[in-house]
Amino acid sequence: MKGWNGKLLRVDLTKGTTKVQEYSEDLAKRFVGGRGFAVKLLWDELKPGTDPLSPDNMLIFATGPLTGFIIPNSGKLVVAAKSPLTGGYGDGNIGTMASPNLRKAGLDAVVVTGKAEKPSYLLIDDDTHEIRDASHLWGLDSYKSEAKLKAEHGAASGALLIGPSGENLARIATVVSQEGRAGGRPGMGAVMGSKNLKAVVVHGTKDLPAHNPERLSELGRKGFQVITGKDNYKFWKRQGTMATVEWCQEAGTLPTHNFREGVFDYAPDIDGNTMAAMTIKQRGCHNCNMNCGNVITDTEGRESELDYENVVMLGSNIGIGDLRQVGTLNRMCDELGLDTIGAGSCIGFAMEASERGLIKEDIAWGDFEASKNLLTDMAYMRGLGATLGLGTRKAAEVIGGGAPSFAMHVKGLECSAYDCHLCPGMSLSFGTSPIGAHHKDAWVISWEISTGRREHYDEDKADKVIEFQRIRGGMFESLVTCRFPWIELGYELDYYPEFIEAATGVTMNLDDLWALGDRIYALIRAFWVRERGGAWGREMDYPPARWFDEPLTRGALKGQHLDRERYDGLLQVYYDRRGWDRRGIPTRATLEGLGLAAEAARLAEHVELG
Amino acid sequence: MEITVRVFGELTETIGNRHTITLEDGANIRSLTRRVAAQTGQRRQGYLGEYRIGGNELAILLNGRNVELLQGLETKLRDGDEVVLMIYTMGG
Numbered sequence: 237m238k239g240w241n242g243k244l245l246r247v248d249l250t251k252g253t254t255k256v257q258e259y260s261e262d263l264a265k266r267f268v269g270g271r272g273f274a275v276k277l278l279w280d281e282l283k284p285g286t287d288p289l290s291p292d293n294m295l296i297f298a299t300g301p302l303t304g305f306i307i308p309n310s311g312k313l314v315v316a317a318k319s320p321l322t323g324g325y326g327d328g329n330i331g332t333m334a335s336p337n338l339r340k341a342g343l344d345a346v347v348v349t350g351k352a353e354k355p356s357y358l359l360i361d362d363d364t365h366e367i368r369d370a371s372h373l374w375g376l377d378s379y380k381s382e383a384k385l386k387a388e389h390g391a392a393s394g395a396l397l398i399g400p401s402g403e404n405l406a407r408i409a410t411v412v413s414q415e416g417r418a419g420g421r422p423g424m425g426a427v428m429g430s431k432n433l434k435a436v437v438v439h440g441t442k443d444l445p446a447h448n449p450e451r452l453s454e455l456g457r458k459g460f461q462v463i464t465g466k467d468n469y470k471f472w473k474r475q476g477t478m479a480t481v482e483w484c485q486e487a488g489t490l491p492t493h494n495f496r497e498g499v500f501d502y503a504p505d506i507d508g509n510t511m512a513a514m515t516i517k518q519r520g521c522h523n524c525n526m527n528c529g530n531v532i533t534d535t536e537g538r539e540s541e542l543d544y545e546n547v548v549m550l551g552s553n554i555g556i557g558d559l560r561q562v563g564t565l566n567r568m569c570d571e572l573g574l575d576t577i578g579a580g581s582c583i584g585f586a587m588e589a590s591e592r593g594l595i596k597e598d599i600a601w602g603d604f605e606a607s608k609n610l611l612t613d614m615a616y617m618r619g620l621g622a623t624l625g626l627g628t629r630k631a632a633e634v635i636g637g638g639a640p641s642f643a644m645h646v647k648g649l650e651c652s653a654y655d656c657h658l659c660p661g662m663s664l665s666f667g668t669s670p671i672g673a674h675h676k677d678a679w680v681i682s683w684e685i686s687t688g689r690r691e692h693y694d695e696d697k698a699d700k701v702i703e704f705q706r707i708r709g710g711m712f713e714s715l716v717t718c719r720f721p722w723i724e725l726g727y728e729l730d731y732y733p734e735f736i737e738a739a740t741g742v743t744m745n746l747d748d749l750w751a752l753g754d755r756i757y758a759l760i761r762a763f764w765v766r767e768r769g770g771a772w773g774r775e776m777d778y779p780p781a782r783w784f785d786e787p788l789t790r791g792a793l794k795g796q797h798l799d800r801e802r803y804d805g806l807l808q809v810y811y812d813r814r815g816w817d818r819r820g821i822p823t824r825a826t827l828e829g830l831g832l833a834a835e836a837a838r839l840a841e842h843v844e845l846g
Numbered sequence: 847m848e849i850t851v852r853v854f855g856e857l858t859e860t861i862g863n864r865h866t867i868t869l870e871d872g873a874n875i876r877s878l879t880r881r882v883a884a885q886t887g888q889r890r891q892g893y894l895g896e897y898r899i900g901g902n903e904l905a906i907l908l909n910g911r912n913v914e915l916l917q918g919l920e921t922k923l924r925d926g927d928e929v930v931l932m933i934y935t936m937g938g
Binding site for chain 1: 854855856858896902903905907909911912913914915918933934935937938
């Protein structure tokens with residue numbers, strides 16, 4: 237096989253062993269890499285019902301067949317495991333130098349099981365694979381830990397780490413890298429912490445063989461040129477994702493006060509224009525010329541790398557209208573290894589619980605000092621933070637008294653920063669996202685608003701969600717290249733089959749890649765159903781109750797809310813298109829049609845298939 | 847009558863970010879966008895920058911409501927109305 241190294245590293249932290257394993261060509265061709273590899277490995281090898289924080293859970297780091305080549309926006313990898321936040325499939329992608337380094341060390345993925353006796357880190361340096369003592373790093377924040385590791389292993393190495401949040405098993409802990417890159421919202425950092433694994437350091441120097449190196453190099457060079465030549469490149473460079481604050485405010489979809497409203501009085505103080513005037517530098521991933529991280533100085537004079545989701549969840553959603561304060565909270569999350577979206581949602585949830593008198597703590601909307609304290613307390617799982625650090629679903633169960641009605645999550649994962657009181661399509665996207673309410677897969681909101689049919693539940697909204705899930709959740713997450721060139725600048729999808737062919741020699745047209753997306757989606761759904769012992773129903777795919785039951789009270793959309801019956805109709809269209817039954821479970825015929833006959837047989841041991 | 851036009855997103859690169867437009871009574875969104883196009887020197891008829899007026903990519907909001915939910919380009923304007931022109935792309 238060219239393009240793929242064909243090897244993954246198995247690490248058993250309990251036994252203290254590492255082993256390189258060759259994997260099959262079938263896995264490469266049918267699941268490609270990244271998310272595809274992750275779900276296939278979890279499905280095949282993880283015993284159903286495994287406690288996500290037990291040594292038996294598998295923590296997977298997976299690259300794709302384009303990783304490590306000079307191809308636009310390819311410096312990422314996928315981190316995946318069974319989620320301790322949701323109890324289902326969890327993953328995320330993260331921009332990190334560990335990604336190209338892993339491929340140049342001759343590997344495509346790392347699968348970690350077991351639990352080390354004491355704090356450890358994994359060192360991969362070409363053919364050296366060692367589990368090393370991390371006692372000197374345990375307890376340090378992710379920035380300090382990374383600095384120490386880089387000092388020891390060289391600036392060319394890449395590191396994936398956890399902060400105190402992961403060590404203390406906060407269920408909203410992510411894996412972080414390079415002072416501001418983070419991935420694995422559904423508690424992937426907690427899984428790493430449960431294994432006593434502080435970091436993975438990777439350094440690789442080997443040649444990465446491509447099927448047609450000259451062609452690949454030419455395509456890559458051209459790709460970078462096409463991207464910088466796009467009409468909107470200049471504007472993107474100035475504001476990045478932060479331009480979204482302005483249009484979400486105008487469209488009434490800017491999460492405010494724990495998603496109670498869609499407009500925020502101080503939105504102009506935290507928007508892209510305000511940020512552009514403060515930006516001191518930009519950061520991006522390896523092999524990227526669209527640097528999306530805009531760095532400002534926070535209230536403590538430290539650098540903080542901003543983007544839309546972080547700023548809104550730690551800004552308008554908790555009532556903070558000062559961008560430097562938001563910057564401080566954001567930087568703290570990165571140091572502590574907390575998910576910025578989940579953390580912002582948990583703080584907003586706590587503020588509302590306080591307002592309703594459901595908790596004894598007095599935490600007002602917009603209270604910056606209290607927010608800082610809550611972040612630290614969630615990371616160390618102490619005081620109220622010990623409850624909030626479990627995520628809003630669990631925290632609401634603990635607090636009780638109607639709290640579940642304002643816990644803003646789907647399947648246990650907190651909603652990303654789009655208020656959907658009047659966005660049935662984006663609600664369906666959150667509802668059917670394979671990890672819970674995340675925007676990574678079907679980010680249809682921009683399309684939905686611009687069509688001017690926001691309040692409609694037309695069938696084409698289900699089609700659009702599936703189209704985006706195939707492109708973003710299937711193709712990009714398995715190739716592990718960034719979706720931004722396509723979604724933001726209009727970089728054409730037709731380039732990707734060409735990249736694949738030049739890298740691997742395998743012909744995959746866009747239809748093959750959409751089938752890949754469908755296969756991955758069906759298998760992830762099967763994984764969820766199996767983990768829940770077959771107890772699955774369509775209510776699992778509903779957005780938070782608030783969007784149905786509590787109309788907006790402000791702005792141009794005052795009085796608007798989702799309609800439950802019509803949402804359910806749209807969900808049924810989605811199931812019909814996917815070939816899933818009324819419970820939202822892929823039928824046997826659908827699974828078999830996607831080449832998953834063996835998987836269907838195993839799923840049938842847990843639930844009757846339609 | 848006077849209409850305030852605010853522009854968001856990358857469209858500000860080509861047509862600026864704020865205009866006050868004076869129109870005759872009875873004017874609608876179509877006549878407003880034509881006037882904005884003329885005042886900002888747009889050469890391509892029916893377009894603002896790269897974006898077709900009335901197309902899906904260019905959103906036009908009248909006092910916060912997308913005009914597609916009203917009468918589209920035929921939506922009538924009144925003195926003091928605020929119109930927003932924006933491109934919904936950057937985000938996630």
